[in-house]
Amino acid sequence: MKKTLTSLAMALTLLSPTALFAKNNVVVVATGGTIAGAGASSTNSATYTAAKVPVNVLLDAVPQVQQLANVSGVQALQIASESITDKELIQLARQINELVKKPDVNGIVVTHGTDTMEETAFFLNLVVHTDKPIVLVGSMRPGTALSADGPLNLYNAVALASSDSAKGKGTLVMMNDDIFAARDVTKTINIHTNAFSSPWGALGSVVEGKAYWFRDVSKLHNNSSEFNIENIKGDALPLVQIVYGSDNMLAQSYLALQQAGVKAIIHAGTGNGSVANYLVPTLTKIQQDGIQIVRSSRVPQGFVLRNAEQPDDKYGWVVAHDLNPQKARLLTALALTKTKDAKELQRMFYEY
Template structure:
């Protein structure tokens, strides 16, 4: 009698288990743009000599079948380009495609495979213009897919794990490289040949180990849904032209004047030290400012931040201090700021808030 009861109970439990809903995996779209992660070298020993943007998105995904254990993954080929060739036109095009995807109810997260050279600019741009709390993760590699010990497959696996994680929601656009999770606004490429190429002076947000994200900090700056910028309000295929002049000894005024002649609406001065400006360059910058070209003082130094009125009387000149944004990210924010205002005080506010 007892045996019969146990068998009946076992059958009932089995039927109950079968009736439970299976765990539903999140849906992640891999948006491919090219870069080293899609690169190919002549042999497996070519880790630094290769052709970027060769491998299509489906081949990238199929090369790491384990990602399907993490999420339902499909691919979109948005671009096929080495990232140093990306212009504002490609940035806007990519942002619109990503914006369309995150609006879909059946898309839970986005992974963007991207060349590492300008990954930080693209990540920061998306961080400012795509209004969503869904995870957007940029990922790349320092070695092509054909190289020995290629870093792309594990980076992609970790990026899918991150994009499919509920814990990544609302944290802004992320960069996933070499096991580390970085915030788009303060990550930068600091090494050009090693796999630990990305860093932030404020540290990583967290790490991914065996497909699980672990978090240690968050960014306090405005991003995505809290941003005043929105890709949907930008109707043009271009942004206001903003150029960068690199600071050194023996500067030439013509470097700045050439950008003005090319139509630049603002110039990022990537100064030495605290965004320093040589005394013989100050008259040129003031002339440009008086003629409607906004001057933004950034620094070529990779850590620290530019103090307003500390090196130059920014209030007096009407210049903007880039705070802790490096020159290339200062260019992105300035271009977007100029779609809203030409007021230097307003632009300065934006640098502090973003």
């Protein structure tokens, strides 16, 4: 018996650390974007065609991910992300929802175009009930470019999705070594690899395949969310649109959206979500007609204060708090599937 135990101990010392533990299973859900793009030459880093490379080729190009986890891939979409609509968002969320229900799936990576990656991440953050990591990743340069950032971004995303430390932290975005929360990450640069940031900072970083954490998200997400993709019927959400604030605005912009049948309008105002005095009569009339007005801001940092600049309580308007206009659109659309009450909508903006 003693000899048998000694032989077993010696055999174990010859195994690599990864051989001693079963690897987690990660599914890469591909949707297209720059990370699946191709340029005419290696010097084309900004001019290229997105959504060209299928998921199997994408994974074969980074074989190192198989050292991190048992990685498989599915092709959910093959599209440039600026062309994604609510229909595709709902379709993708349903597919991911079914994947995370499987006991042998430990984490999800979604490869995605960077233009609307923050919207997709936030939507999944709100409607997929799971504590399993869901990590969105993209690239700013196609795989054919010199110094392409996609391969390392994908490697880091798989490392993050396979890490038990990422469980329960909400839907995440992995870009340029940084881990971001889906609710507050945004694309701030359109040509450099450090394109994503958050006004409240990154959650952490991935270095050489290991996640390091520095803060958590205090807002409701995934399992704690009152929204659920399983409760969304059909392939559309209540129609919500954005009007961008500036000087010299036209009331007709809001009236045209009213005629188009919107259920709410996000006013991406200047400063503190400001509304020009000559627009107030139009917006109050639209509100009285049953279309919700949500004051957001075109300013990338800070948050909109209620009853500052405009008497929101008097008008029955909602403020988007720190959510940017594009995320305010999504939360408003989901909120309208449950209620039209302005006070309830305002609660949701503070809690999510």
